[in-house]
Every structure is written in C-alpha cells, then in structure tokens.
Amino acid sequence: MVKVRTKDIIEKFKLELISGEEGIDRPISTSDISRPGIEMAGYFTYYPAERIQLLGKTELSFFKQLDDEQKKVRMEKMCTDITPAIIVSREMDVPKELIEASERESVPVLRSSFKTTRLSSHLTNFLESRLAPTTALHGVLVDIYGIGVLIMGKSGVGKSETALELVKRGHRLVADDCVEIRQEDQDTLVGNAPGLIEHLLEIRGLGIINVMTLFGAGAVRSYKRISLVIQLETWDQQKHYDRLGLEEDKMKIIDTDVTKITLPVRPGRNLAVIIEVAAMNFRLKRMGINAAEQFSARLTDVIEEGDREDL
Known part of the structure; x- marks a missing residue:
C-alpha cells in the first residue's frame, strides 16, 4: 500500500x-x-x-x-x-x-x-x-516517568486495569488494546493509538472510558518511544522467575530489540506499583546504577572473605 x-x-x-x-x-x-x-x-x-x-x-x-x-x-x-x-x-x-x-x-x-x-x-x-516500517501489537502503552512501557499479556490478565491505576498515580496513557508501532530509526520504536480508540480505555464490567475527559489532558499523550516491555502472565508454580534481576530478556519488535520483563500475576500483587518501580529501575540502569549487580558483587566479596578466613 x-x-x-x-x-x-x-x-x-x-x-x-x-x-x-x-x-x-x-x-x-x-x-x-x-x-x-x-x-x-x-x-x-x-x-x-x-x-x-x-x-x-x-x-x-x-x-x-x-x-x-x-x-x-x-x-x-x-x-x-x-x-x-x-x-x-x-x-x-x-x-x-x-x-x-x-x-x-x-x-x-x-x-x-x-x-x-x-x-x-x-x-x-x-x-x-x-x-517507517510499522506493525501493531495487542497491549497497553503508558508513559511512566518518561519511560515508554508497553504492557503485554493475554486477554483478561489485567493490562487495562493496571494502566488505569497508573493513570491515577499521575502517569500518562498512550494507547490501550491496540498499539500501532513504527520504527523511525535503527533502534527507535514509537507507539501510538489508532485514531478510533485514542484516549479510550476498556475496563471489563465497566465498559469504555475516556481518560482525557475523566483525568484531564495531562493524563494522555499522542505517542511515545517504547523503551521497556512488561509481559504479564498468570503465576506458574513450576516456572522459575528471576529474583535478582541479573538476567535481561529481550523482545524483537520489527528490527529492534527491546528490554523485556516478565511479571507473574496473582492476587495480592500490586502490579501498578511494581511496573512503576520497574520503569524507575530501568532508568537507573541506563544511568549506570544496577542494584542487582552491586548486590552480586558484595555477595562475591563476602564469600571470598569467608574462604580466606577458613584458610
């Protein structure tokens, strides 16, 4: 076309x-x-x-x-x-x-x-x-502290509800349900909402709400660069989840690799807060501050010190 x-x-x-x-x-x-x-x-x-x-x-x-x-x-x-x-x-x-x-x-x-x-x-x-090359993905795109976070997962896992909580916490909605993505540069992905559903959010049992009308113009934005992907999935007792944060998974969108974090969902977990912290931690890592690596280095020092005392 x-x-x-x-x-x-x-x-x-x-x-x-x-x-x-x-x-x-x-x-x-x-x-x-x-x-x-x-x-x-x-x-x-x-x-x-x-x-x-x-x-x-x-x-x-x-x-x-x-x-x-x-x-x-x-x-x-x-x-x-x-x-x-x-x-x-x-x-x-x-x-x-x-x-x-x-x-x-x-x-x-x-x-x-x-x-x-x-x-x-x-x-x-x-x-x-x-x-620019384009594609469309099922998910929710939110601007969290300047980081474009694409929340993905199966239908009914709680993507839109989490996005609503994030908007209430002062962050901005870009797109819900369908995110149109274009690759503007070698490693730059920009997401936006289709015109038909721009500023709209679907909450099961409640229906469609207009985020800009309810929360004001500061609660939405037209487009945002995608920097982080959060994959929501139902908690699986048999699956190993990263507990330190040393592992970094990637997801390829068009021709660009984007950092991906998998979050297990189960009752009692405040996903909005976790995703908010994930965005802040991602910013810190880009600034050169990695808490997981610092902990691993301290742990290695303690182990080596213990080995020397045994000798």
Missing part, C-alpha cells in the same frame, strides 16, 4: 505547483533526497530517479552556464516516469526547459520559499516518519 504521494508533500509543506500537475499522485518510495549536481554536469549513470530531486542555488547557477541544447537534454533526462517530484528552493525562477520536460513526462515541478538545506531536512524527517 502506498503511504506517501507527491500531493501529500505539496499539502504538508505548502509547495507551489509549477507544472506536471498530472503526476501529483505519484508514489514516493524512499526518504532519501537527491541534489542532482553531478547530473547537471551531464553524468546520469547512477541517477537516482526514484528520489525527490531538490534544486538549490548551486545547481541552478551552474545550469545557467550551459548552452541551450545542454539545458534541454539535462532536463529531459531528469524527468523520468518514476521521478516523484522536482523541487526548486528559495522561490527561484524555474527554468523553462524544466517546465517543458516536466509537462511531457508529467513530473510535478514544485517551488518552495525554504532554503535548500532546511527544506531537505524537513522533507527527510517527514518521509522517514511516514515511510
């Missing part, structure tokens, strides 16, 4: 359409932006035609030095049937050779008032966000 078309960037950045209007529905498949300086010099062997082409002051000042035939040939080669758009920055004049070639091949030629470097940066950020 096409995620971004040329008309989307026209609307987003208020670009002026100069020519090639028939091509505004062309798909944009990559976030890479090309500044075709070497192509202006006549070298098209590795021309990335599938990218948005951005013409700045440098490219157009060189173009003006070419003779009429060279200008015509260069612009004809730049306008291909897969080029999503050619953008002229700084509101500079668009060469008539570019307009003629774009009309023949239906390549949208656009103009912006932004400086070239700034426009390139804004375009790249927008396209990386829209073209």
